[in-house]
Amino acid sequence: MSPRKKAPVKKAAAKPSKAAPKAAKGKGKAEVPKKPRKKTPRSLRGMKDLLPKDESYWRRMYKKADEISAAYEYQYIETPIVEEAALFVRSIGKGTDVVDKEMYVFEDRDGGKIALRPEATASIARAYIEHGLHSTPQPSKVWYCGPMFRYDRPQAGRYREFHQFGAESIGERSPVVDAEVIALGYNFIRDLGIETTVYINSIGTVEDRERYLIELVGYFRSKRSYLSDLSKKRLTKNPLRILDSKEEQDIPIVEEAPQILDWLSEKSRTYFMQVLEYLDEAGVPYALKPTLVRGLDYYTDTVFEFYVEEGETGSQSALGGGGRYDGLIEELGGQPTPAAGFALGLERIMRILRAKDDGRELVGGNDSKIFFAQLGEQSRRRALGMIEGLRREGIVVQHNLAKTSLKAQLELANKYGVTHAVILGQKELLDGAVIIRDMESGIQEIVDQKKLGKELEKILKKGK
RNA sequence: GUGGCUAUGGUGUAGUGGUAACACAGAGGCUUGUGGUGCCUUUAUCACGGGUUCAAUUCCCGUUAGCCACCCCA
Numbered sequence: 001m002s003p004r005k006k007a008p009v010k011k012a013a014a015k016p017s018k019a020a021p022k023a024a025k026g027k028g029k030a031e032v033p034k035k036p037r038k039k040t041p042r043s044l045r046g047m048k049d050l051l052p053k054d055e056s057y058w059r060r061m062y063k064k065a066d067e068i069s070a071a072y073e074y075q076y077i078e079t080p081i082v083e084e085a086a087l088f089v090r091s092i093g094k095g096t097d098v099v100d101k102e103m104y105v106f107e108d109r110d111g112g113k114i115a116l117r118p119e120a121t122a123s124i125a126r127a128y129i130e131h132g133l134h135s136t137p138q139p140s141k142v143w144y145c146g147p148m149f150r151y152d153r154p155q156a157g158r159y160r161e162f163h164q165f166g167a168e169s170i171g172e173r174s175p176v177v178d179a180e181v182i183a184l185g186y187n188f189i190r191d192l193g194i195e196t197t198v199y200i201n202s203i204g205t206v207e208d209r210e211r212y213l214i215e216l217v218g219y220f221r222s223k224r225s226y227l228s229d230l231s232k233k234r235l236t237k238n239p240l241r242i243l244d245s246k247e248e249q250d251i252p253i254v255e256e257a258p259q260i261l262d263w264l265s266e267k268s269r270t271y272f273m274q275v276l277e278y279l280d281e282a283g284v285p286y287a288l289k290p291t292l293v294r295g296l297d298y299y300t301d302t303v304f305e306f307y308v309e310e311g312e313t314g315s316q317s318a319l320g321g322g323g324r325y326d327g328l329i330e331e332l333g334g335q336p337t338p339a340a341g342f343a344l345g346l347e348r349i350m351r352i353l354r355a356k357d358d359g360r361e362l363v364g365g366n367d368s369k370i371f372f373a374q375l376g377e378q379s380r381r382r383a384l385g386m387i388e389g390l391r392r393e394g395i396v397v398q399h400n401l402a403k404t405s406l407k408a409q410l411e412l413a414n415k416y417g418v419t420h421a422v423i424l425g426q427k428e429l430l431d432g433a434v435i436i437r438d439m440e441s442g443i444q445e446i447v448d449q450k451k452l453g454k455e456l457e458k459i460l461k462k463g464k
Numbered sequence: 465g466u467g468g469c470u471a472u473g474g475u476g477u478a479g480u481g482g483u484a485a486c487a488c489a490g491a492g493g494c495u496u497g498u499g500g501u502g503c504c505u506u507u508a509u510c511a512c513g514g515g516u517u518c519a520a521u522u523c524c525c526g527u528u529a530g531c532c533a534c535c536c537c538a
Contacts, residue, residue: 030494045529097536148538153465156531230535240529246534295537345538375497407483410499425497439499
């Protein structure tokens with residue numbers, strides 16, 4: 001019991017001793033009385049703020065996404081972040097981890113089950129049916145960028161809210177389409193300066209897979225006693241995953257396992273060969289990976305993933321993936337419609353971009369090479385008007401009118417790396433002039449305010 | 465969901481059973497008329513909760529979060 005009593009005593013003693021010196025120090029200003037401690041709000045687990053320091057990376061990715069999609073003639077589409085929960089259950093599949101363990105499902109105010117989208121393909125398929133896009137020229141080629149949500153345990157490169165760039169080509173079953181979709185994703189990553197490997201496989205039709213699965217399970221059953229515990233469990237739950245097992249004892253067994261490519265129907269096999277030929281033609285390097293299976297139920301035939309080598313990060317080296325999903329639209333109640341697409345994780349791509357040019361700190365401001373500084377209350381007021389006037393003429397300057405000292409403003413000008421500073425003080429204000437200072441040489445000239453716009457234009461032109 | 469490691473200012477790091485040091489960043493000042501240097505001031509209940517102790521930021525337990533591996537995936 002005694003320790004219980006002591007704790008408060010200690011606190012009571014500690015508080016004044018701590019507050020006392022502080023109060024003594026704050027001579028001039030009246031010391032604000034200690035605020036009672038409040039819990040500061042924190043972002044939810046696995047959810048990240050996008051901060052200004054990362055702005056440039058996002059800009060780069062969004063810009064590239066926009067450009068490359070246009071080049072491949074894909075059009076932008078945006079679907080709601082919230083959908084009926086059943087949409088995802090039907091498309092992604094009951095029994096998949098994404099649906100069973102990771103989906104954010106809520107009850108709407110009217111009691112309906114709604115979900116935060118864990119991926120976008122299902123929504124786009126829904127929109128395709130809902131808006132009769134099949135009656136527009138086929139295939140419908142669309143791209144998107146936006147947040148997705150999965151309730152997973154966070155770690156580096158894996159968040160509960162994350163962003164994907166993806167594209168879908170709906171309405172045509174042709175190896176060219178598969179190749180085009182892969183090329184689009186591949187070139188997006190490459191154009192951002194990242195070396196990536198495309199792993200590719202075919203899982204055939206639903207029937208192919210069923211036949212293969214029986215064979216595969218039969219094979220693993222026969223080796224059951226040699227399998228790892230984890231894989232024993234997978235044998236009933238998700239036997240395809242055993243192929244991806246990282247358990248050492250499984251590896252020799254997996255190597256001997258029947259490969260899905262050998263169980264494909266003639267049709268699927270020739271289709272796959274053609275996809276590969278088109279990839280060769282498009283100059284997209286790829287590697288066959290017979291063990292590649294994807295976690296969503298709707299895939300048929302071609303499946304692929306984009307990997308980055310870069311040494312580190314063993315687990316999160318998959319940047320994204322995709323495949324053909326010829327059954328999805330029909331499954332959702334539309335006409336039987338073939339389709340293919342991919343999705344890429346922007347956070348994962350950003351990680352690599354950041355690692356590539358580390359140390360490059362951004363200072364802020366805009367890109368203008370001119371800083372507008374002011375001194376004195378009247379000049380400040382006038383400065384605001386002048387800056388607005390310049391902006392209307394198409395001349396953008398940097399400034400911080402909240403600063404009072406000239407020194408502080410020139411410090412900023414220096415930090416932003418401008419070439420020239422415009423200075424407006426009391427004297428200039430009376431003369432209707434401003435000073436233009438060359439930041440490199442320190443040479444200053446006095447210019448009539450009316451000619452400021454023209455002068456700055458000259459400077460900006462020279463700078464380029 | 466399982467296991468492991470970690471937690472010190474805005475950031476990166478020191479450090480100690482007797483309430484914290486350094487660098488950078490931020491704000492203000494030395495100088496309301498001039499930046500890249502200089503100097504000064506300022507910015508931390510050492511994640512949260514509990515326990516052991518005369519005393520805990522330091523040792524122990526729990527929680528939370530981050531990271532790593534697995535699961536899975538982007």
